[in-house]
Amino acid sequence: MGEEAVHFSVVDAKDCKQSAFEVGDKTYVICRSDDDLKTSAVKIHDKLTQTWLSPTILGEQPLLTKSQSVIPVSDEKILVIEKGVPLNESIWFLEIDTPFVKQQRKIKETEVVSWSKGVIGVGQKPVVISGPSGVGKGTLIAKLMKDYPSKFGFSVSHTTRSPREKEIDGVHYHFTERIKIEKDISEGKFLEFAHVHGNVYGTSIEAVESVTDEGKRCILDIDVQGARSVRASSLEAIFIFVCPPSFEELEKRLRARGTETEEQIQKRLRNAQAELDQSNEPGLFHHLLVNDDLETCYENLKKLLSLDDDQEDSDDFFNKEDKETASYSIVSKTDSEILLQSETNEGKNGAIHLLALDLSSLSGGAPGRTRGLKIGSVNSF
Ligand SMILES: Nc1ncnc2c1ncn2[C@@H]1O[C@H](COP(=O)(O)OP(=O)(O)OP(=O)(O)O)[C@@H](O)[C@H]1O
Ligand SMILES: Nc1nc2c(ncn2[C@@H]2O[C@H](COP(=O)(O)O)[C@@H](O)[C@H]2O)c(=O)[nH]1
Numbered sequence: 001m002g003e004e005a006v007h008f009s010v011v012d013a014k015d016c017k018q019s020a021f022e023v024g025d026k027t028y029v030i031c032r033s034d035d036d037l038k039t040s041a042v043k044i045h046d047k048l049t050q051t052w053l054s055p056t057i058l059g060e061q062p063l064l065t066k067s068q069s070v071i072p073v074s075d076e077k078i079l080v081i082e083k084g085v086p087l088n089e090s091i092w093f094l095e096i097d098t099p100f101v102k103q104q105r106k107i108k109e110t111e112v113v114s115w116s117k118g119v120i121g122v123g124q125k126p127v128v129i130s131g132p133s134g135v136g137k138g139t140l141i142a143k144l145m146k147d148y149p150s151k152f153g154f155s156v157s158h159t160t161r162s163p164r165e166k167e168i169d170g171v172h173y174h175f176t177e178r179i180k181i182e183k184d185i186s187e188g189k190f191l192e193f194a195h196v197h198g199n200v201y202g203t204s205i206e207a208v209e210s211v212t213d214e215g216k217r218c219i220l221d222i223d224v225q226g227a228r229s230v231r232a233s234s235l236e237a238i239f240i241f242v243c244p245p246s247f248e249e250l251e252k253r254l255r256a257r258g259t260e261t262e263e264q265i266q267k268r269l270r271n272a273q274a275e276l277d278q279s280n281e282p283g284l285f286h287h288l289l290v291n292d293d294l295e296t297c298y299e300n301l302k303k304l305l306s307l308d309d310d311q312e313d314s315d316d317f318f319n320k321e322d323k324e325t326a327s328y329s330i331v332s333k334t335d336s337e338i339l340l341q342s343e344t345n346e347g348k349n350g351a352i353h354l355l356a357l358d359l360s361s362l363s364g365g366a367p368g369r370t371r372g373l374k375i376g377s378v379n380s381f
Pocket of ligand 2: 157221
């Protein structure tokens with residue numbers, strides 16, 4: 001195991017405790033007050049220009065404790081372990097140059113950093129279901145949710161369109177104003193958004209991650225533009241496109257549903273053709289399903305989902321006692337792993353309990369979550 005010194009320092013300023021660390025030409029300082037553990041400030045010192053920057057801070061902030069263990073893990077992220085809380089709640093990353101941060105920096109034309117919660121274990125990949133309006137996506141998803149309520153959770157999108165008669169705010173969609181969704185999009189709260197049939201639709205990061213945090217598999221019903229954006233994001237998902245048996249049948253279903261005006265139906269049909277044209281594009285969808293007979297299509301969808309090569313949740317690395325009580329701090333870092341030492345538990349025979357965080361596992365969640373962390377007792381990988 002190669003050695004690399006842990007590089008961090010803690011300085012007590014007048015009214016705030018600081019953790020400072022260098023990455024490239026910049027020094028990042030996380031500053032938190034002992035009196036207010038709810039908020040932290042981040043300052044960046046640019047050594048080249050000798051200037052201090054106050055970046056826009058995105059993402060949910062860590063639940064702060066009185067002390068932390070901090071180490072840069074790459075040019076993109078800094079690992080922050082909050083001490084005194086169980087490991088599952090203690091792992092956070094300050095994203096300083098991830099693709100998400102780079103994108104947000106461009107949009108906002110200002111310096112940006114983003115907090116991202118480290119989540120141990122992979123869970124099952126979210127399922128993105130796309131297809132033309134009226135093909136039956138909602139019908140298939142409703143069946144899945146009814147048959148497997150504890151296994152699947154629906155990502156409730158935001159939309160600026162008006163609710164249909166039986167639609168409930170917060171259940172079918174979060175119905176919202178254009179000005180509000182545009183503000184939230186600009187603040188980086190959305191995984192994807194698109195202008196669809198004349199309205200704005202979008203998937204908030206929270207919509208996906210709240211389902212995954214519940215331990216359920218997240219289902220997204222989004223258009224092809226949205227699927228493309230998710231494909232380009234850090235979220236690893238299964239992409240399914242649902243096709244109609246014919247264009248005539250699609251039109252028939254859309255009309256029979258009776259939820260759109262003639263003008264809206266015409267617009268949806270025009271867009272349907274464009275979506276169908278993209279369904280075979282290499283690298284976009286993993287699976288195509290034809291929704292001719294509903295029951296047959298549903299059975300095929302179930303087959304696809306159970307065939308998915310899901311991994312076991314690596315939570316199993318921990319025993320129950322560790323989960324509830326152990327608190328860890330960083331001991332050392334190599335190119336492949338970071339060693340963590342338990343501060344509260346001594347193993348049998350008085351041995352110190354060491355864990356290794358596999359650095360190759362730092363990916364997979366939506367922005368705001370670093371999902372799929374692999375952590376094991378030393379030598380157990
Ligand atoms: N296999 C099928 N055979 C016949 N009718 C179907 C079938 N699947 C769905 N339908 C019906 O087609 C209509 C459209 O289905 P649904 O609302 O689920 O489509 P959708 O793809 O979710 O549309 P949108 O994208 O506009 O939300 C509904 O009235 C539904 O009952
Ligand atoms: N890109 C996104 N597309 C979405 C989202 N939520 C729904 N949709 C798609 O919009 C159309 C129309 O839906 P409707 O409820 O008005 O009939 C359909 O294709 C949906 O898949 C979203 O969050 N992002």
